Amino acid sequence: MVDGRKAANPDPKTSVTCYVPVAKNPHGVNASPDGKYFVCAGKLSPTATVIDLSLVTKWFDGGLKEPRDAVVAEPEIGLGPLHTAFDGRGNAYTSLFLDSQCVKWNVDQAIAHFKGDKSAKVIVDRIDVQYQPGHNYSSMGETKECDGKFLNSGNKFSKDRFLPVGPLHPETEQLFDISGDKVRLIADHSAYSEPHDGIIVRRDVIKTRQIYNMDDFPNAVKPENAGIERKGNKVQVRLMSQAPAYSMPVIKVKKGDEVTITLTNHDKVEDLTHGCAIPTYNINFIVNPQETKSVTFKADHVGAYWMYCTHFCHALHLEMRSRILVEA
Numbered sequence: 001m002v003d004g005r006k007a008a009n010p011d012p013k014t015s016v017t018c019y020v021p022v023a024k025n026p027h028g029v030n031a032s033p034d035g036k037y038f039v040c041a042g043k044l045s046p047t048a049t050v051i052d053l054s055l056v057t058k059w060f061d062g063g064l065k066e067p068r069d070a071v072v073a074e075p076e077i078g079l080g081p082l083h084t085a086f087d088g089r090g091n092a093y094t095s096l097f098l099d100s101q102c103v104k105w106n107v108d109q110a111i112a113h114f115k116g117d118k119s120a121k122v123i124v125d126r127i128d129v130q131y132q133p134g135h136n137y138s139s140m141g142e143t144k145e146c147d148g149k150f151l152n153s154g155n156k157f158s159k160d161r162f163l164p165v166g167p168l169h170p171e172t173e174q175l176f177d178i179s180g181d182k183v184r185l186i187a188d189h190s191a192y193s194e195p196h197d198g199i200i201v202r203r204d205v206i207k208t209r210q211i212y213n214m215d216d217f218p219n220a221v222k223p224e225n226a227g228i229e230r231k232g233n234k235v236q237v238r239l240m241s242q243a244p245a246y247s248m249p250v251i252k253v254k255k256g257d258e259v260t261i262t263l264t265n266h267d268k269v270e271d272l273t274h275g276c277a278i279p280t281y282n283i284n285f286i287v288n289p290q291e292t293k294s295v296t297f298k299a300d301h302v303g304a305y306w307m308y309c310t311h312f313c314h315a316l317h318l319e320m321r322s323r324i325l326v327e328a
Contacts, residue, residue: 018056020067022049023074028083028135032092033146037072037107039092041081047074048081048094050110073110075122077103085138087148087178091124095133095153101126102136102153102176104183127183129174132157138178139200147202151176151183154195162190171195210270217292221247221264228252235259235299239322241274241287242266243314246322251307253299254327262294263287267313275310278324284310299326 023042026049030039038051050073058064080098087093093104104125113120132155139150158172173195175187214220221238226247229236235257240247241264253259265274265287277284281297308321 018059018067018070020049020051020056020070022051022071023047027081030084030086031142032086032107033088033141033144035144039084039094039107041084041094043080043082043097046079046081047076048084048092049074050107050114073107073114075105075110075113077105077123078126082133083135083137085136085141085151086146087138087141087151088146089148091148091178093136093138093151093178093183095129095136097132097134097156100131100133100155101128102133102151102183104178125181125183127176127185129153129155130158130161130172130188131155134194135197137198137200140202142199143201149177149179150186150200151178152198152200154191154198156194168193211268211289212291214264214266214290214292217264219262219294220292221262230257233257237261239263240266241276241309241320243272243274244309244316244320246307246309246320248322250323250325252325252327255299255302257299257326258296259299260294260296262292264292265289272313273311274313274320276307277310278305278307280305286311299324302326302328 022040023045025044026040027043028041036053040049049071051070052072055064055070059067077094078096078099078101080096081094082097084092084094090108091104091106093102095102105122106124109120110122113122133153134156136151136153140147153174155172159169161172162170170190171193173189173191174185177184177186221240226238226240233256235253237251237259239261263276267289273286273288275286280301283295285293285295287293303326305324306321307324309317
């Protein structure tokens with residue numbers, strides 16, 4: 001629910017949605033790593049709303065009278081709260097757009113305070129950022145393996161911190177150590193304008209592949225299906241590339257044809273990327289080793305045109321080209 005407005009609650013037995021009143025003009029909704037809570041930041045309210053997921057489930061099952069009863073805390077944390085990250089130790093980290101801060105607060109203490117324990121210490125720490133943060137995210141914070149080591153703040157408006165080097169002025173991202181009680185700045189660097197969302201994951205989680213698997217592409221072009229196929233004015237050109245040549249030196253189509261070129265790179269050497277440029281039709285794309293890509297265009301220019309590779313791939317790279325003949 002936006003702004004706490006009332007609405008007729010649908011029958012829990014048949015409903016697929018649950019409307020929970022939250023702080024004014026909610027922005028980011030983020031789940032805790034243990035899956036127990038959602039934190040909804042009130043963009044135009046200095047508060048965040050903590051929703052207990054088990055109580056939402058209870059409402060769907062008919063065991064909770066009102067959806068608003070799923071709200072278990074509403075801590076006052078600062079001006080312009082947008083997004084919340086977690087450290088897996090019960091603490092939340094919310095970006096404050098107007099205060100230009102990241103505030104660290106404890107979820108259990110916020111719940112205790114909401115229940116009437118006014119001695120509960122909700123706010124654990126605050127740190128200034130430069131400036132106007134939007135998204136922040138913690139290391140492994142969107143998984144059950146949240147490790148509580150690092151937090152990154154993407155700061156939207158930091159243009160006065162750097163010398164202008166052109167029309168695109170850099171912004172700032174800041175990396176914090178959140179392993180201790182205090183939030184500590186450990187890195188501060190420029191970033192492309194308006195840095196947005198991201199994730200931080202452990203290196204061992206990333207399983208890289210140096211080349212693609214051709215069989216992952218259902219439209220991969222192989223010797224048995226390569227060639228040209230026409231259906232009316234729709235022309236399918238199935239092409240293979242292997243340095244330093246395309247599989248078809250000449251491609252003939254007619255003016256007005258809708259031409260789809262599907263290109264599969266048959267090279268297996270790491271980083272042996274091919275390009276496919278047709279300047280007349282404003283086309284240029286790359287195809288990595290064992291990858292397949294396609295492009296569709298209307299052949300509306302009569303004449304003979306080059307299609308050529310734009311990535312250096314071989315000693316005879318400059319010879320890697322085909323002729324496209326568009327006949328009247």
